[in-house]
Amino acid sequence: MSQSADIVQISENIYAFIPRDPLKDYVDGNSVVIITSEGLVVVDTRTDTKSALEEITEIKKLSPLPVKYVINTHWHYDHILGNEAFKNAWPEATIIAHKNCLKQMEENVPGALDLEPGASINLINQYKAELESGIGADSLPLSEYDRIRHRQTIKDLEDFISHPIPKYIKPDLVFDSAITVYPGGLEIHISRWGNGHTIGDAMVWIPSMKILITGDNVVAPVPYSLGNYVSGQIDVLERIKMIDAETIIPGHGPVLYDKNYISNVIELFRAAELKVNDCNSKNMTVEECIKSVNFDEFKNKFVTGDESAWAFKNYFTVPVIRAIYRNELNKK
Numbered sequence: 001m002s003q004s005a006d007i008v009q010i011s012e013n014i015y016a017f018i019p020r021d022p023l024k025d026y027v028d029g030n031s032v033v034i035i036t037s038e039g040l041v042v043v044d045t046r047t048d049t050k051s052a053l054e055e056i057t058e059i060k061k062l063s064p065l066p067v068k069y070v071i072n073t074h075w076h077y078d079h080i081l082g083n084e085a086f087k088n089a090w091p092e093a094t095i096i097a098h099k100n101c102l103k104q105m106e107e108n109v110p111g112a113l114d115l116e117p118g119a120s121i122n123l124i125n126q127y128k129a130e131l132e133s134g135i136g137a138d139s140l141p142l143s144e145y146d147r148i149r150h151r152q153t154i155k156d157l158e159d160f161i162s163h164p165i166p167k168y169i170k171p172d173l174v175f176d177s178a179i180t181v182y183p184g185g186l187e188i189h190i191s192r193w194g195n196g197h198t199i200g201d202a203m204v205w206i207p208s209m210k211i212l213i214t215g216d217n218v219v220a221p222v223p224y225s226l227g228n229y230v231s232g233q234i235d236v237l238e239r240i241k242m243i244d245a246e247t248i249i250p251g252h253g254p255v256l257y258d259k260n261y262i263s264n265v266i267e268l269f270r271a272a273e274l275k276v277n278d279c280n281s282k283n284m285t286v287e288e289c290i291k292s293v294n295f296d297e298f299k300n301k302f303v304t305g306d307e308s309a310w311a312f313k314n315y316f317t318v319p320v321i322r323a324i325y326r327n328e329l330n331k332k
């Protein structure tokens, strides 16, 4: 058993690595391993070297064949920082991503890694100071749950900096609209469905098995709306409903075997657009809109406890308003 992730068998030759806690601060992305007679295909490489090495150990137990392709669904750290470990393990592997994903990696990842471990140390010190003073970054008292989260994040960051900082390893092969690979004769279709979670998302579709791997266009049990393109992502989600998928592997959280959750998220994003357009028609600033809007009518579908309540606010309700102001209204 992998220490940090559950290994879910999807079919005879496909396994999903699902990190256990999709709602924490230091998140780790899902990863999928597809075994073919000609080699393996891995979709996303986890959030750090430690998680990637754990997964690599498990993969070697599943098959003696090498990894032939690695697909990065988007540029975010929690999906690509294991690229180095996978390339070290299988130097011949070709890393595939959308061309915009490569562009966003180049713009963001090397610079951020250059700041490590200092950036993590600063955050650890900030959280320790907040725990000591009992006051959070928003100048409000920390709740009991905030304390639990801070302690977990400190632990995760201390663990991250106790290992060598991952090196930036970029994709070897980029595609424009789509690329199809046929390892061992298995058709794997990789394509961009428009602006969604980012401007360079790769959606991975295995038609013969009706399996769709979505990256963070789908995240359960609470969507991540961090800088996303909400109307584009609604189109992506509508397309997911149209496609003949029986198994949907999200970027974080459990594997989905029906589309009910997708429908709920579409409804939530549409409501966010209406609410924000209403704010805009009243000439409210983004901060005023954040204060005036709530999504209480959706809580029964997305919030089951302290943890999902925190994630709903911090990964959805506040960032979705900022994302719509910035990416759709072109306002800060």
Ligand SMILES: [Zn+2]
Pocket (backbone or CB within 6 Å): 027, 029, 076, 078, 079, 216, 251, 252
């Ligand atoms: Zn992610």
